[in-house]
Amino acid sequence: MRLPLKFENKMKYLLGEEYADYVDSLSKPMYSCLRVNTLKISVEDFLKISPFKLSPVPWTSNGFYYDASEDSPSKHPFYYAGLYYLQEPSAALPAATLPIEEGDKVLDLCAAPGGKSTELAAKLGGTGLLVSNDISASRIKALQKNMEVFGVTNSIITCETADKLSNYFTGYFDKILIDAPCSGEGMFRKSQSMINAWEQNGNEKFAEIQRGILKDAVKLLSLGGMILYSTCTFDPMEDEDQVMYLLEQDKNLSIVPIEEHEGFVPGSAEWCHMDNPSKELSYTYHLFPHRIKGEGHYVALLKHSGDCDSYSSDSRYIFTPYSRKRVDEIDDFLSHVSGLDMNDLELRNDKLFLIPKDSPSLSGARVMRRGVYLGELKKKRFEPSQSFAMILKPEDFDNNLLLDIDSIDVKKYLRGETLDVESDAMDGWTLVSIKTDAGSFPLGFGKMLRGTLKNKYLPGWRLMS
Numbered sequence: 001m002r003l004p005l006k007f008e009n010k011m012k013y014l015l016g017e018e019y020a021d022y023v024d025s026l027s028k029p030m031y032s033c034l035r036v037n038t039l040k041i042s043v044e045d046f047l048k049i050s051p052f053k054l055s056p057v058p059w060t061s062n063g064f065y066y067d068a069s070e071d072s073p074s075k076h077p078f079y080y081a082g083l084y085y086l087q088e089p090s091a092a093l094p095a096a097t098l099p100i101e102e103g104d105k106v107l108d109l110c111a112a113p114g115g116k117s118t119e120l121a122a123k124l125g126g127t128g129l130l131v132s133n134d135i136s137a138s139r140i141k142a143l144q145k146n147m148e149v150f151g152v153t154n155s156i157i158t159c160e161t162a163d164k165l166s167n168y169f170t171g172y173f174d175k176i177l178i179d180a181p182c183s184g185e186g187m188f189r190k191s192q193s194m195i196n197a198w199e200q201n202g203n204e205k206f207a208e209i210q211r212g213i214l215k216d217a218v219k220l221l222s223l224g225g226m227i228l229y230s231t232c233t234f235d236p237m238e239d240e241d242q243v244m245y246l247l248e249q250d251k252n253l254s255i256v257p258i259e260e261h262e263g264f265v266p267g268s269a270e271w272c273h274m275d276n277p278s279k280e281l282s283y284t285y286h287l288f289p290h291r292i293k294g295e296g297h298y299v300a301l302l303k304h305s306g307d308c309d310s311y312s313s314d315s316r317y318i319f320t321p322y323s324r325k326r327v328d329e330i331d332d333f334l335s336h337v338s339g340l341d342m343n344d345l346e347l348r349n350d351k352l353f354l355i356p357k358d359s360p361s362l363s364g365a366r367v368m369r370r371g372v373y374l375g376e377l378k379k380k381r382f383e384p385s386q387s388f389a390m391i392l393k394p395e396d397f398d399n400n401l402l403l404d405i406d407s408i409d410v411k412k413y414l415r416g417e418t419l420d421v422e423s424d425a426m427d428g429w430t431l432v433s434i435k436t437d438a439g440s441f442p443l444g445f446g447k448m449l450r451g452t453l454k455n456k457y458l459p460g461w462r463l464m465s
Contacts (some may be wrong), residue, residue, distance in 0.1 A: 157370075244277055
């Protein structure tokens with residue numbers, strides 16, 4: 001692997017005698033991580049049914065290494081049921097580190113493709129509110145799909161800059177995660193293109209972008225709230241310098257210690273280019289690939305010292321509850337569903353949504369998805385969505401087709417094929433689930449007619465092999 005000379009000199013300064021070990025690590029295979037979705041299954045139960053050889057990732061309670069040369073979790077039905085997320089191990093650290101409490105209002109400011117948002121949602125456990133934002137509309141498509149697969153109900157997905165969000169959410173969020181755009185030095189092992197991009201853009205360009213984000217992000221934090229700042233780069237200009245810049249934006253912010261794990265390297269005031277750098281930079285951590293089983297990363301946790309204060313707004317999101325506009329076709333379908341609060345439903349342009357409770361106004365903002373898209377009225381019938389199936393449990397729907405996890409019909413369903421099955425399911429809309437020793441987990445809908453299931457699995461999600 002060819003490394004730029006400027007980068008080599010910097011890394012020799014940062015690592016000293018360990019530089020050769022770092023270079024050697026770049027020629028070794030990357031590590032792979034599977035993170036259990038605790039919205040759908042406990043870690044204990046998943047380990048009982050997992051077909052993969054797993055070992056714990058030290059810095060997250062629900063993350064596990066797997067051998068990508070032996071296992072393909074992305075092709076297993078458990079993946080399509082949303083039982084786990086696949087990501088690079090170090091990338092699991094930021095969301096694992098931010099201390100989420102039930103009922104929190106949480107912002108994932110640079111959220112796509114969704115690895116961090118899905119974990120934040122799992123930690124919220126269906127309570128509070130999660131706003132997942134990304135400036136890139138194209139990247140939000142992946143974010144939206146991952147949130148749907150995970151069965152997240154209490155989220156709003158936006159596509160705005162941090163300064164625009166501050167017009168709506170000043171002092172609103174209890175917790176903010178900022179996995180900032182960066183030069184990507186920690187991902188050089190991933191591809192030569194990362195190195196080429198570094199040579200083209202350098203650190204200065206991203207440091208300027210990061211300062212712009214942080215300047216506005218601090219306005220979004222509530223009194224007593226916490227910010228988790230992270231990058232996948234090593235350069236102090238994008239790491240320690242940005243933490244010091246953040247401290248300058250609000251004197252009530254301070255760095256707080258996070259849990260240290262073997263191989264973590266404390267941040268350094270000596271590396272910082274800012275005047276009077278805080279000694280508490282040692283509470284932040286660098287991850288170097290020659291010291292840990294993962295790629296390069298940096299994390300810092302900051303807390304506002306003010307007394308916790310509840311955000312209040314006179315412009316709460318107001319929608320017409322479904323109960324005020326009765327539609328027979330929707331009523332008929334929902335009569336088969338339990339556990340939905342009809343007061344949280346909104347019918348807009350023949351599309352039905354489940355709206356998070358206490359959803360703020362956001363009038364004029366680019367809201368890509370508010371809550372869960374449940375389905376659509378089409379020619380006097382209601383067609384439930386794929387995302388509707390993913391928020392259900394089999395006991396929430398009164399017409400079920402349970403497929404044994406080892407059945408050939410599972411893969412046939414995921415490929416979009418029609419199924420001929422022996423089942424107690426009635427004719428009509430049917431929730432298709434996989435059956436395991438740890439419970440049953442929905443995959444999607446189908447329409448049963450005399451033992452033949454017409455497949456309604458979403459085409460864009462289908463198994464290709």
